[in-house]
Structure formats: C-alpha cells, structure tokens
Amino acid sequence: MRTTGEVVRWWLSRIEGDRARSAKYRDSMGSLMRRHVLPRMDKVPLRKLDRVLLDDKLVFPMHQELAPRTVQKALQGMRQAFRMAEGQGRIENNPLAGTTFRDFYKGKLRPKPAALSRVDLPGLVAHLVEVFNEDPAKGMLPLMMLAHGTRIAETLMARWSHVSLDERVWVIPEANTKSRREHVLPLTPQVLGLLARYRQVLPDSRLRTPWVFSVRGGGRMADTSAHALMREVSGRQWTSHDLRKLMRSSLADIGIDHMVGELLINHTLGVTTETYLTRDVMERRREALERWHDRLDELGFAGAHGVKVAAPALLSSGAKPERAGDCADSRVSPRGG
Structure with a gap:
C-alpha cells in the first residue's frame, strides 16, 4: 500500500464484512470515511503523511464544517485503519502511531444535550399512550423503549421467542447487544399487558412472523423505518436515544440505586463492581422496573396496557409497595414460554 486511500479502503472492506461490529457502526463509519476522509486524503502518499499534513488536509477543514465529535470519529477510524494495516x-510503518485527537483539539467535548427532560415525562407518557391507542403498531416501539431504556437496534431485533412468560423475562441475546453480552430484562405486569394488547391488533400475517416489530412481508422493521417512525411520533422534537436518556435519568428520581440503573440499560460496571452486588441481580432489576413502571402508571401508562397495578412509585418511606392485579393473559408469546 502506497497511499492513504488504499489503507482506508482496505480497512473499510474488512470492517464492513465484520459481523462482530454493529450494523450501525459499519454504516456510519463507511459513510464518514467515504464522504469526508477519502475525498481529502485519498491520494496522499504514506511517505508524506504526518501530523502537519493530516491537520492541514483533514482535521482543520473538517472542523470548519462539522462537530468536533464527528472529526474525532474520523480520526479514530484512520488510526484503526493504520494500526490494523501495520499489524498485518x-x-x-504507521505514520499515525501515537496520534490522538487532543493533538488537534483542546476544547471540551460536551455530550449532545438531551431533547427530553424530567419535566417532559408527564406530557410524553400521555402522548405515547394516545399514539398507541390510535395505532398500536406505531406506538409500541417508543413505549417499549421508554419502559426499558433499550437501544433502538436492540429493541428492533426482539423476537417472540425471546419473551418468556414462564420466567417473565425478555432476553436480548449477546449478538444483539452493543456490549456483546446477554441482557435479561424482567417483564412487569404492565409490559405483559402491553404486549398482549399489541398482539391482539396485529394481523395474522404478522403474528406468524418471529419478529415482535414486523412489517408486511414477514421481515423485521428496518432501522431506517424505525427512525422515521420516531420522527413522525415525536414531530422531530426528540429521538429514540432521548427516550433511553430520559428513562435512565428518571430512575434516580424514584430512588433506584445507581449501579442497578446502569445494569438496567446494560452499561458495563466492571468485574469488581459487579462482583460486589450482594443481592440477586435479577431481583434488583425486577424491583427497579416495577417501581419505574408504577411511576409511568401515575402518569397514565395504564391507559395503554390496561392492567390494574396499585403501587405508588414515589413512596415516602422505604416500604415495599403492595401490588394488585395479575399479569396479562398468556397470549403474549405464541409459544407460551
């Protein structure tokens, strides 16, 4: 390889065929490198590539047009490409060895501000319940994401076989998670009721598919279609990731332990921290989700799932709430388990 473009194209051919990486990562990195990196760096000879040339031809021009995090991601892609090429x-020689984004940018990288805050929660719940009651196929995805804090790609890959009524859990296989480890979410009575109502209105053709979020023809809903659905439901005011952020930030308001909240959204805590979780992890997850869904009920969630659960989420004491009602009927899973 003699040019920067040869290295980048070779690397893209490798990652785009690597199923261990998420489809979102492969698509976004491929688009970024082809739209911004290759047009600027394609013909640059490797023997001339150094930090000065990289700054003049790529980093500085990109800073004039794009957000710092986008520039950072482009540089990360180039570093990975050159490291892999050198390793094989x-x-x-790797002309980018030791190069970091901080060599070119000293500002603070701030996270993208959330479009939804805690004060938006009451209105959001009312809106999503209204959408679900008008069209369950449209309202189910955002409600499930708000209820569990799951990522949109993980949620879309849910199969009915991943839902167990016997164990009252939703299992997200490790192949479907960003963390590449299995994620098990307890199913509360509210969610079982929501799933039951959802299945009642699905046409038979979609009930016969393995996917929870299926489309005409039997396949699962595509990521692009799901994001378009979110734009429609939100009026372009918030995204699927904003639902995840809102769920996580709201857990502290109802007294959920930080570590349990991180486990619920499948963040890695580290081996040492997870080792010292003294109580059964699944029990703690279930209690946290019950409390969260009780809070959603206080804001009108019951209007979607239709299950009677008498349990205040905002307790004044540490007493465990008493729950009333039973879980939804067994039609949630076509396999009954």
Whole structure:
C-alpha cells in the first residue's frame, strides 16, 4: 500500500464484512470515511503523511464544517485503519502511531444535550399512550423503549421467542447487544399487558412472523423505518436515544440505586463492581422496573396496557409497595414460554 486511500479502503472492506461490529457502526463509519476522509486524503502518499499534513488536509477543514465529535470519529477510524494495516504487515510503518485527537483539539467535548427532560415525562407518557391507542403498531416501539431504556437496534431485533412468560423475562441475546453480552430484562405486569394488547391488533400475517416489530412481508422493521417512525411520533422534537436518556435519568428520581440503573440499560460496571452486588441481580432489576413502571402508571401508562397495578412509585418511606392485579393473559408469546 502506497497511499492513504488504499489503507482506508482496505480497512473499510474488512470492517464492513465484520459481523462482530454493529450494523450501525459499519454504516456510519463507511459513510464518514467515504464522504469526508477519502475525498481529502485519498491520494496522499504514506511517505508524506504526518501530523502537519493530516491537520492541514483533514482535521482543520473538517472542523470548519462539522462537530468536533464527528472529526474525532474520523480520526479514530484512520488510526484503526493504520494500526490494523501495520499489524498485518501491509505497511512498514504507521505514520499515525501515537496520534490522538487532543493533538488537534483542546476544547471540551460536551455530550449532545438531551431533547427530553424530567419535566417532559408527564406530557410524553400521555402522548405515547394516545399514539398507541390510535395505532398500536406505531406506538409500541417508543413505549417499549421508554419502559426499558433499550437501544433502538436492540429493541428492533426482539423476537417472540425471546419473551418468556414462564420466567417473565425478555432476553436480548449477546449478538444483539452493543456490549456483546446477554441482557435479561424482567417483564412487569404492565409490559405483559402491553404486549398482549399489541398482539391482539396485529394481523395474522404478522403474528406468524418471529419478529415482535414486523412489517408486511414477514421481515423485521428496518432501522431506517424505525427512525422515521420516531420522527413522525415525536414531530422531530426528540429521538429514540432521548427516550433511553430520559428513562435512565428518571430512575434516580424514584430512588433506584445507581449501579442497578446502569445494569438496567446494560452499561458495563466492571468485574469488581459487579462482583460486589450482594443481592440477586435479577431481583434488583425486577424491583427497579416495577417501581419505574408504577411511576409511568401515575402518569397514565395504564391507559395503554390496561392492567390494574396499585403501587405508588414515589413512596415516602422505604416500604415495599403492595401490588394488585395479575399479569396479562398468556397470549403474549405464541409459544407460551
């Protein structure tokens, strides 16, 4: 390999065929490198590539047009490409060795502000319940994400076989998670009721598919279609990730322990921290989700799932609430388990 473009294209051919990486990562990185990196760096000879040239031809021009995090991601992609090429002996020396984004940018990288805050929760719940009651196929996805804090790609890959009524859990296989580890979410009576109502209105053709979020023809809803649905439901005011952020930030308001909240959204805590979780992890997750869904009920969630659960979420004492009512009927899973 003699040019920067050869290294980048070779690397893209490798990652785009790597199923261990998420489809979102492969697509976004491919788009970023082809739209911004290759047009600027394609013909640059490797023997001339250094930090000065990289700054003049790529980093500085990108800073004039794009957000710092986008520039950072482009540089990360180039570093990975050159590191892999060097590791396989395809180039003799890595001209980007030791280069970091901080060599070019000293500002603070701030996270993207959330479009939804705690004060938006009452209105959001009322809106999503209204959408669900008008069209369950449209309202189910945002409600499930708000209820569990799952990522949109993980949620879309849910199969009915992942839902167990016997164990009252939703299992997200490790192949479907960003963390690449299995994620098990307890199913509360409210969610079982929501799933039952959802299945009641699905046409038979979609009930016969393995996917929870299926489309005409039997396949699962595509990521692009799901994001378009979110734009429609939100009026372009918030995204699927904003639902996840809102769920996580709201857990502290109802007294959920920080570590339990991190486990619920499948963040890695580290081996040492997880080792010292003294109580059964699944029990703590279930209690946290019951409390969260009780809070949603206080804001009108019951209008979607139709299950009677008498349990205040905002307790003044540490007493465990008493629950009333039973879980939804067994039609949630076509396999009954």
